[in-house]
Amino acid sequence: MSTTSxxxxxxxHVHRDDEGSRLGMWLFLFTELLLFGGxxxxxxxxxxxxxxxxxxxxxxxxxxxxxLNTIILLTSSLTMVLAIVAIKRGQKYLSLFFQxxxxxxxxxxxxxxxxxxxxxxxxxxxxxxxxxxxKSNGEILFFGLYYVMTGLHGLHIVIxxxxxAYMTWFTWKDKINxxxxxxxxxxxxxxxxxxxxxxxxxxxxxxxx
Amino acid sequence: xxxxxxxxxxNHDHGYGHYILIWFALLILTGLTVAVAxxxxxxxxxxxxxxxxxxxxxxxxxxxxxx
Amino acid sequence: xxxxxxxxxVSYLDYxxxxxxxxxxxxxxxxxxIGILYLISMMVxxxxxxxxxxxxxxxxxxxxxxxxxxxxxxxxFTLHGIIMIFLFIIPGLPAxxxxxxxxxxxxxxxxxxxxxxxxxxWLFVIGGLLAVTSVFLPGGAPDTGWTFYIPYSVRTTTxxxxxxxxxxxxxxxxxxTGLNFVVTVHRLRAPGMTFFKMPLFIWSLYSTAWIxxxxxxxxxxTLLLVVAERTLSIGIFDPALGGDPVLFQHLxxxxxxxxxxxxxIPAMGVVSEIIPVFSQRTIFGYKFIAFSSxxxxxxxxxxxxxxxxxxxxxxxxxIAFSVLTxxxxxxxxxxxxxxxxxxxxxxxxxxxxxxxxxxxxxxxSIGGFTGLIQGALSVNLHIHDTxxxxxxxxxxxxxxxxxxxxxxxxxxxxxxFGRMYNKLIAKTGFWVLFVGFNLLYFPMFVxxxxxxxRRYYDYLPEFxxxxxxxxxxxxxxxxxxxxxxxxxxxxxxxxKKVTEENSWGGETLEWSTPTPPYLFNFKEAPTVESGPYxxxxxxxxxxxxxxxxx
Numbered sequence: 001m002s003t004t005s006x007x008x009x010x011x012x013h014v015h016r017d018d019e020g021s022r023l024g025m026w027l028f029l030f031t032e033l034l035l036f037g038g039x040x041x042x043x044x045x046x047x048x049x050x051x052x053x054x055x056x057x058x059x060x061x062x063x064x065x066x067x068l069n070t071i072i073l074l075t076s077s078l079t080m081v082l083a084i085v086a087i088k089r090g091q092k093y094l095s096l097f098f099q100x101x102x103x104x105x106x107x108x109x110x111x112x113x114x115x116x117x118x119x120x121x122x123x124x125x126x127x128x129x130x131x132x133x134x135k136s137n138g139e140i141l142f143f144g145l146y147y148v149m150t151g152l153h154g155l156h157i158v159i160x161x162x163x164x165a166y167m168t169w170f171t172w173k174d175k176i177n178x179x180x181x182x183x184x185x186x187x188x189x190x191x192x193x194x195x196x197x198x199x200x201x202x203x204x205x206x207x208x209x
Numbered sequence: 210x211x212x213x214x215x216x217x218x219x220n221h222d223h224g225y226g227h228y229i230l231i232w233f234a235l236l237i238l239t240g241l242t243v244a245v246a247x248x249x250x251x252x253x254x255x256x257x258x259x260x261x262x263x264x265x266x267x268x269x270x271x272x273x274x275x276x
Numbered sequence: 277x278x279x280x281x282x283x284x285x286v287s288y289l290d291y292x293x294x295x296x297x298x299x300x301x302x303x304x305x306x307x308x309x310i311g312i313l314y315l316i317s318m319m320v321x322x323x324x325x326x327x328x329x330x331x332x333x334x335x336x337x338x339x340x341x342x343x344x345x346x347x348x349x350x351x352x353f354t355l356h357g358i359i360m361i362f363l364f365i366i367p368g369l370p371a372x373x374x375x376x377x378x379x380x381x382x383x384x385x386x387x388x389x390x391x392x393x394x395x396x397x398w399l400f401v402i403g404g405l406l407a408v409t410s411v412f413l414p415g416g417a418p419d420t421g422w423t424f425y426i427p428y429s430v431r432t433t434t435x436x437x438x439x440x441x442x443x444x445x446x447x448x449x450x451x452x453t454g455l456n457f458v459v460t461v462h463r464l465r466a467p468g469m470t471f472f473k474m475p476l477f478i479w480s481l482y483s484t485a486w487i488x489x490x491x492x493x494x495x496x497x498t499l500l501l502v503v504a505e506r507t508l509s510i511g512i513f514d515p516a517l518g519g520d521p522v523l524f525q526h527l528x529x530x531x532x533x534x535x536x537x538x539x540x541i542p543a544m545g546v547v548s549e550i551i552p553v554f555s556q557r558t559i560f561g562y563k564f565i566a567f568s569s570x571x572x573x574x575x576x577x578x579x580x581x582x583x584x585x586x587x588x589x590x591x592x593x594x595i596a597f598s599v600l601t602x603x604x605x606x607x608x609x610x611x612x613x614x615x616x617x618x619x620x621x622x623x624x625x626x627x628x629x630x631x632x633x634x635x636x637x638x639x640x641s642i643g644g645f646t647g648l649i650q651g652a653l654s655v656n657l658h659i660h661d662t663x664x665x666x667x668x669x670x671x672x673x674x675x676x677x678x679x680x681x682x683x684x685x686x687x688x689x690x691x692x693f694g695r696m697y698n699k700l701i702a703k704t705g706f707w708v709l710f711v712g713f714n715l716l717y718f719p720m721f722v723x724x725x726x727x728x729x730r731r732y733y734d735y736l737p738e739f740x741x742x743x744x745x746x747x748x749x750x751x752x753x754x755x756x757x758x759x760x761x762x763x764x765x766x767x768x769x770x771x772k773k774v775t776e777e778n779s780w781g782g783e784t785l786e787w788s789t790p791t792p793p794y795l796f797n798f799k800e801a802p803t804v805e806s807g808p809y810x811x812x813x814x815x816x817x818x819x820x821x822x823x824x825x826x
Contacts, residue, residue: 020388020463027455031493038497042512070239078232085225127508137518144510196266203258207246
């Protein structure tokens with residue numbers, strides 16, 4: 001293969017490619033979707049096998065908790081995207097404010113989740129509990145899936161919070177600024193993914209009674 | 210150091226209002242999901258709920274990322 | 277970066293960065309150093325895996341107990357499988373040679389995300405060490421087989437959770453490598469390097485990277501569900517609570533069958549590089565080979581249930597999966613025909629890399645054909661879970677991918693280290709390895725056909741002759757491995773110094789870099805004008821290139 005020189009000098013290793021970063025992030029989000037996709041597949045199989053018992057079990061869940069958390073997450077997605085708009089316009093402090101709002105709502109989501117789980121556990125409904133084992137197989141599976149899927153989603157919320165907190169620090173230090181905000185965008189994308197997964201979890205667990 | 214020219218800012222800068230509208234629409238769709246779930250369509254209930262969820266995701270992603 | 281041009285125009289082996297010594301390696305974000313890190317760690321794990329395999333074979337030389345008890349035997353085949361699959365075959369080509377050569381062959385200075393690349397290696401090492409420590413933790417070494425089949429993997433008291441977590445972490449490492457490669461191929465090709473001017477090794481890595489990204493998350497979640505099942509007894513796979521163990525098998529193979537192609541496709545890419553160079557002819561059917569990689573990646577994702585024909589499935593599903601399995605052989609055969617057609621009328625130089633590549637074609641063909649035999653439903657019921665299967669996948673994985681890795685080592689060794697090994701010893705090593713390999717695995721076809729089950733500790737006396745042959749084969753094979761590796765590693769110290777850029781007359785970009793490559797690979801950023809296999813020296817091929825263009 002013949003080669004000729006185009007640019008003089010050696011290309012150094014640290015190069016900036018925002019488009020590449022975005023591509024990488026979207027690919028990563030795909031893998032996350034597939035990770036949850038595996039669980040949605042399992043859910044679909046058992047929902048199909050135990051339709052009636054799933055309906056029965058879903059009655060135990062409190063739609064209010066679920067709906068509230070949906071609203072919280074949707075709103076946090078809004079503040080996240082507004083944080084990006086703000087940084088694009090060079091409004092550092094406004095962006096910081098929106099990022100902190102997002103974090104605050106993430107905490108709110110987790111607190112809500114905590115009370116919801118605790119209520120279930122105090123009623124003796126948790127994997128392996130005697131009360132749950134007395135129920136039908138479909139109900140056992142429903143709650144098994146409920147704890148695993150919302151648990152894994154909760155873990156993603158925590159990871160997302162850590163990432164956003166890190167971005168907030170970068171913004172504070174001006175490492176994220178009007179010219180360089182692709183990291184904040186990527187964090188935002190991740191946060192929206194967490195939101196989208198919840199948008200599907202919510203009807204599948206809370207709205208099938 | 211080589212310069213990549215792909216790092217230019219996207220020209221299609223949406224304003225704050227645009228996103229607030231999307232957020233508002235998503236909230237309405239959420240309300241709709243909950244309301245529809247109350248009606249018994251039999252097997253269709255879950256399909257409706259998932260359809261709305263899909264619309265929400267599509268709408269959200271498009272609203273945020275499309276030019 | 278503050279460094280001047282002069283600073284980086286040194287061999288990547290000699291470059292002194294922020295850290296020096298060992299830290300300069302294990303914290304380096306240079307893709308070549310990371311490739312070498314993978315090479316070293318992979319070789320260590322390979323040695324461990326070979327040792328387990330050797331001991332298993334020794335145990336099976338005679339019926340009844342020979343050297344180890346049944347429980348130890350079970351953990352040996354489990355760890356042999358986990359180590360060989362997750363720590364040798366899967367990372368073998370993408371992580372070692374992909375890391376080292378993918379950026380160079382597309383004319384880039386590094387991968388798209390160098391720091392992510394280093395993270396992948398760290399995850400790889402952590403996962404690998406976790407897998408190995410699971411042997412020593414209280415509770416006993418895992419004994420489930422590398423497939424972790426439910427319900428045994430939930431019931432057994434051995435250290436299954438560390439092994440599962442190890443596989444999960446290794447999967448994550450694999451995803452990050454795949455993601456990095458996809459973005460690198462899309463974003464960092466040199467000016468003029470269109471997709472159809474990419475070397476075929478890059479095409480194979482690109483297809484592989486997509487499978488890594490798309491299939492690995494499924495195994496990740498499946499393994500996590502087994503962990504949840506063991507710790508919380510959520511019931512998803514437990515029939516007593518309404519779960520379905522066969523669902524686990526589906527989820528497992530949805531990843532693990534495509535994973536087979538993660539293992540084999542890059543090896544095919546290596547062979548596609550070596551064959552044209554050592555016959556000094558342009559590759560026959562470039563686009564067919566390129567697209568067949570993609571076709572294998574696609575079809576390979578749809579055949580997972582052929583591992584489960586005896587597990588309970590509808591007749592229609594079985595026929596569909598059987599037909600799809602047959603279809604995968606088409607793109608594989610296209611590659612083999614194209615390689616053979618490339619060799620035809622070429623001026624063939626039988627240097628060690630070509631020998632290993634030819635070994636690949638021969639052994640992979642046997643493995644592939646026996647795969648077709650198993651894809652047929654009626655035969656499958658007869659040979660399911662026999663040593664016929666073991667022989668088949670060793671022919672494909674070891675005879676195929678393993679030989680592909682060895683071929684890559686012999687092909688790129690002088691470029692990577694600037695030292696040439698002794699070619700005569702390398703050839704001797706190949707023949708010993710080749711004879712040992714066939715003696716080790718061919719008897720397994722025969723005894724499997726006669727009914728010898730796989731994974732059994734004990735067997736009927738009539739099978740002993742085959743087991744004996746096989747065990748003797750394992751000794752010859754290990755001798756061959758030792759000859760090969762000692763020769764390669766000896767070359768690092770005592771081998772003839774290589775200074776010329778092009779050791780074999782290759783036309784791909786890595787042969788236009790200094791030997792060993794500079795820190796940022798090229799003296800000057802390359803621009804590509806012609807395809808990867810357009811040989812000028814050989815007149816026969818030149819006329820044929822012209823013919824092809826007409």
